[in-house]
Each structure stands twice: as structure tokens, then as C-alpha cells.
Amino acid sequence: MPSNVFCNRTLNMKRVNYIGVDMDHTLVRYKSENFESLAYNIMREKLVANKKYPMFILDLKFQYNRAIRGLIIDRIRGNLLKLSRHSAIRLSYHGLSQIDYSKQNRIYKSTYIDLKDKSYDKIDTSFSIAFATLFGQLVELKDNKEKNNLPEYPTMAKDLNEVLDEAHRDGSLKSVVRKNLSTYIIKDPDVVKGIEKYLKHDKKFFIVTNSDFEYAKMLLEYAINPFLKGTKTWQNLFTFVIVSAKKPDFFFSENDFLKIDVNSGHHHQLKESLSPGVYSGGNANRFTADLGLEPDEILYIGDHIYGDIVRLKKDCAWRTALVVDELDEEVKGLKKAQPYIKKINSLMAKKIPLEIKIDNLISKRIEAGKTHHEAKIKSLIQRSSETDKKISPLIKKQNLLFNPYWGEVMRVGIEESYFAYQVERFACIYMARLSYLLDVSPRIYFRSAKRELPHERALSASHE
Template sequence: MKKKVFVNRTLNLKKITHIGLDMDHTLIRYKTENFEKLAHEIMLKKLVSTREYPESILNLKFEYNRAIKGLVIDKNAGNLLKVSRFGGIKESFHGLKPIEYYQRKKIFANTFIDISEPNYDTIDTNFSISFATLFAQLVELKNTSEFQSLPEYNQIAADINYALDQAHQDGSLKSVVRDNLADYIIQDEKIVHHLEKFIKHGKKIFIVTNSEYPYSKLLLDYAINPFLKDHKSWMDLFEITITGSKKPRFFYDNLRFLKIDPETGSMTNVSSKLTPGIYQGGSANVFTSDLNLDPGNILYIGDHIYGDVVRLKKDCSWRTGLIFEELDDEIKSNDKCSALNSEVEALMAEKIPIEIKIDELISDEIENNHKNNRTEINQLLEKVSQLDKTISPLITKIQSHFNPYWGEIMRTGIEESYFAYQVERFADIYMPTLLDFFEQSPRAYYRSSRRLMAHDDGQ
């Protein structure tokens, strides 16, 4: 079986007593494109009905590949940015138009992004794809004479956020999901069987989700209950279920737990220590101390790079796992490109010595005050230009295997992306789906491999 769980820091599952799971996009898989299309449509309607946007915006069509995970949204400037691990801007769009290389150099020269600034938002989860797409589309519209009167870019972002909040609060998004579960939610029998296998091994499994109880119950009833063999309901399968958890605050604050009655959904204060059951709110701190757990023996797995992984790692000593759905396609595309990458590398190996030779010839002219190398320099420059003509279509071919606007999620050119940096730094393990994790043995020993650094020179 091909390796599907990737390891940044060694993790011995035998030591892990408790496995915590996020729900949306982790335990419960969505048909993401359908869901984001729906969110896009509902946000447009809300902008028209509550924020007085012109009705003609309802014609905007959702474009799923306009945004990818890890992008930074510059709300003041109306830009989407792809950022390297050092915070340098590597790709950028203003509205729907790419900002070309030279213009980008002029605008962003030496700008390094600090994503903690309030002007920036990041696409940390698939739930933000529709937001980023709609923002880019409305910025694009505002730049046309017909739609000049749309609000400033940062107000557009605030309005979209408001529309999304409204869609959640008044249930307009969730009621469509409820009535058409099969269109939006994936049922997977295998994951349920593997969860029961882990429980046989003595692992306690719990859920911490920001979704509220009624929605969580809807999804878990649909995706878990039909496939259980040893349990009656997901309520018996999971030791503790925490809904409405307000992550990332759950990991660093001390909010109170409320106990939920599974029948009525009504909530009561918790006066004693946590026992198995369903809760709302709470904190990792109280969870760990009430159950008398060693935080190093808890593994938490989620898909939100900031809320589930980065913030957790900064505040608690639980171990972390990241679900990163796009990884499967990214690995397959990289495999497909390996022959093309070798061709590019071979051509670069030809090109670099020629460029060094050109520099030597120019230096010789400067230092000895003559122009005798011109012919040779021109011949070599011609060779470089021929090589570039061969390399360029190969690069285009490589890029065609990835997102047409943004390329790979994990890389920007040869550098790692900022998203890749966060994964490497904060996720102990990462994998495309939760099933990839649960298909492995509950006694697995995940070993990190020796990493290459710049000075290792591939040895």
C-alpha cells in the first residue's frame, strides 16, 4: 500500500490513549465543490437582500478553482496572494486578473506578509473557498465603470462575511444541506468500521467541533449510524462529543462546558468533572485535567490549519494531525510530472555553466578594459535563449497538472509555500483523509525521516 500518512515528528500510536476529531471536513467529508457553490449562491442572495448590492450580481457563476488553500486575502487592496514560507509574495491576482511579474515587483518589492495583520485573511479550510472566490469576483466588478458604486474592497469583504454569518445563523445554508444530504455529504462505511476497530484496541475517540449540536447530530446520524456494528449510535461510539467549541479559543481559553441532553438538545451547567456524554463549549485545559490525561497522549486531528493545528500547537501539548484533502491530487500530479521535472533539471544543468561563463567573459572585459569577448558572449547568450525556449513550454506543461491559476498548494516555484511551512512546523502527521489514518494499525509507529537542509546538497 502506498504511504498515505506523512510524518513531521515521530509519533507512537501505542502511547496515544485519546484521539480527538474535528467534524466538518475531517470526520465528515463534504462534496466540497457542491457545498461551496451553494454557499456562494446564498451569500450573493444575502448581499442583494440585506446589503443592497445590485441584483445583477446574482449572475456571477461560482468558479471552484479560483482559490486554493493557503492563499492570503489582502482585503484593503482587493488582492489574492500566494506566499512563500518566508512571507514573500510569489503569485498574485487583483480581482480576477493576474498581477504580472514586473508590476508585482514594483508593488510588492521587499514586502513580506505578516498574516497576523487584520488586513489579511487566509484560506485555512475548504469553507473559505467560496468567500475568496466571491471577493475576487466583486473586486473585479467594482473595477468596471458599471459597478464603481460598490463599496470599497475591505467593506466588500466585511459584507461577504456578514452574508455568510447570516446564512449560518438563519439556517438558510444548513436547511438546504438537511434536505439534500446526499448532494453535500459523503457516506463512507469503511471509516466507521475502522473507528470501531480502534475502540477494540482501547483507544478513546472524542469529537471537538465548532458546529452546533443540531447540525452535528444531523451529519453524524447520516454518516455514522447506518454502518455501526458494535454500537447503537455515534453517541456510544465517541467517549465525549463537544459541539459549539469555539476553536481556536477552546485550546487557549477557559470557557465553561455545558452538558447537552441528546434528546431535546437543551443545555445545563456542569458542576462536576466531565463524564462521557455530549457537551457544548469548554476548554482543552479542563478536558485534560478532568479526565486526568497526559496531554502528550492525546492526538487531535482536524483540517483547519490555524484553528485545529497551528493554534493548538502554540497553546497545548496535544499531538496534531492535519487532514489535507488536496494532497492526494498533488502527489499524483507530482508523479506525472517527474519525467518533465528531470528534463527541466537536465536543461538547467546545461544552462547554468553557460551563464557562469558569460559572467566570466564580461568580468574579463571590465577588469582588462576591452571588448574582445563580444562575439563569444553573444553566441553564448543565443544558446541561453534557445535553452529558455525549450524550458518554458516544459514548465507550462508541468503547471497544467495543477491549479490553472495558482499551481501547487505546497510550493511556489522551488520554494515551499507558507501553507507548507505551517504544515511542516505545526502538524506532527498529515494525510489526505481521515480514512488514510484509520486504515493504519492502532499500534503504528510513525517515524519522521532525516530532513535535507540547504547544506546537505542532496547527499
């Protein structure tokens, strides 16, 4: 049976004894469009109230499909960029308009983007969709009719970052979620069923979340408790619950653990070794050492490519799994695209030999210093461009199956996207939902496929 869990690096689940999960968007799923829309509204309101932006920005409408995960913001030029695995720009928008290929080349040449450069913002944080959409809309307004009423592009990007941080800090997002749990949170019985199955195999679960205790408790009571029998609560499923963890610092800092009394909510300094319970803060090294574990006995599952996965992989040797919410839609699109992909491939198989013939004839002509083969070259060029004319509508149809502005999350043209590169490099396994992993046997051995290098591919093609 094909699994919905995909493997980059071989992972033997029999070796994994502790399974750590992030809470928001991993253990507890959100209704993403509603949640992004809420962030969008709060950011807009804060721009007006705190940053003195004009009232008319309150009339802007949220468009969920205007951005996808993994895009990059060019603060200086007011552009949104989609990068290939080599950090080369492959698709870009200024405001809400696509930048055509030749202009894109003029602006950026063929440089690779250095993501350490402060002119660029990676929008892989939560609310990336809300952030990118609003930035694009504000740039569009600034360029068109509101030139004097809005600040420069870099200031807008900075303001957006500040109001988003504030929305997290001052509880404005959480207070709306708290009052409307069913609008924002998905209750998923499969997660609870899966955890209970894994517990029978002696796997231990723990939570590491940046959310505070009160918020975590509320979500866990809402999303987990209804599916437990008898007097069981979420506390029976998780050996450790670590809140306010300050990821990614958690994976490399020396922060202390504070023990939390679940009934009173009181915190106190932990002097002894870690024992099962609820904690605030802490760090991954102490966790691994106190439990007497080897780092590769721990699998950590999160949805945030940087905060949960990249820093973990760079700083501590736990195994990693990434939840990519968009993956189900992407796989559905890929299934529908198969007939187009097959046709495109067979047309390309006809086109490439034509190109080689054309180049060879032109080479001969240049080397001989004569004007022969003209008619032959002309007819081959004609056939090649007829093939192109058949390919381009197929590519358009294929693209319609994905995001209308940005295409696939994991690819850009035939190349892998920068986001896909990060997933492949840092996540041992990945899947659309936590429940997909919990659905497979806790004894499974995930094997990565052999990845062919170009010279190996050429060799196997010549032996076909």
C-alpha cells in the same frame, strides 16, 4: 507499502491513547464543490437582501477553480495573493486578471506580507473558495462597468465577511444541508471501519466540533450509523462528544463544560469531573487534566489550519494531524508531472554551468579592462537561452496538471507555499482523509525525514 499519511514530526501511535476528531470536513466529509457553491449562492443573496448590492450580482456564476486554499486577500487593493513560505508574494490577481510580474513588484516591492496587518484576510476559513471567487468577481465588476454601483474594495471584503458569518449564525447554510444531505455529505464506510479497528487496540475517540448538538447529531446519524451493526450508534464509538466548542478558543480558554442529555437535548452545568458523554463548550486543559492524561497522549485531527491546528500547537501540547482535502489531487498531479520534472532538472543541470562560465568570463573582462572573450560569451549566452526555451514549455505543461489559475496548493514555483509552511510547522502528520490514517496500524511509528539545510546539501552534493 507507501502510506498516504505524511509525517512532519515523529509520532509514535503506541503513545497515543485518545484520538480527537473535528466533525465537519474531517470525520464527516462534504462534497466540497457543492458546499462551496451553496455558500457562494447564500452570500450573494445576502449581499443583495441585506447590504443592498445590485441585483445583477445574482447573475454571476460560481467557479470552483478560481481560488485555492491558503490564498491571502488584499482588501485595500482588491487583490488575491499567493505567498511563499517566507510570506513573499509569488503570484497575484486583481479581480479576475493575473497581475504581471513587473507590476506586482511595483505594487508590493519585495516586501514580506505581515499577516497581522488588518489590510489582509487569510482565506483559510471554511468557504474560502466561495469567498475568494466572489471577491474577485466583484472587484472585476467594480473596475469595469459597475464603478458607481458597488462599494470600495475594503467595504466589499468587510461585507463578504459579514454575510458569511451571518450565513453560519442564522442557520441558512445548515437548513439547506439538512434538506439535501446526499447533495452535500459523503457517507464513508472506511471511517467507521477504521475507528472500530482502533477501538480494538484500546484507543479512545472523541469529537470536538464547533457545530451545535442538533446539527452534529443529524450528520453523525446520517454518516456513521448506517455502517454500524446491531443496535450500535455513533455514541458507541465516541467516549466524548464536545459540541459548540468555540475552537480555537477551546484550546486556550477556561470555558465551562455543559453536559447534554442526548434524549432531551437539555444542558446542565458540570460540577464533577468529566465522565464519558456529550458536552457543549469546555476547554482542552480541563479535558486533559480531568482524564489524567499527558498532553502528548492525545492526537487531534482537524481540517482547519488555523482553528484546529495552529492555535492548538501554540497553546496546548496535544499532537496534531491535518486533513488536507486537496492532497489527493495534488499527489495525482505530481505523479503525472514526474517526466516533466526530470527533463526540467536535467536541462537546469546543463544551464547552471553555462551561467557560471558566462559570469566568470564577464568578470575576467571587467577586471582586465579589455574587450576580449566576446565571441565565446556570445555563444554561451546563446546556448543558455536555447536551454531556457526548452524549459519554459515544460513548466507550462507541468502547471496545467494543477489549478489553472494558482498552480499547486503546496508550492509556488520552486518554493513551498505559505500554506505548506503552516502545514509543516504545525501539523505533526497530514493526509487527504481521516480514513487514510485509520487504515494504517494503530501501532505505527511515523518518522520524519531529515531535512537538509543548504550547507548540508552543498556538502552532500560535493561528495556525490
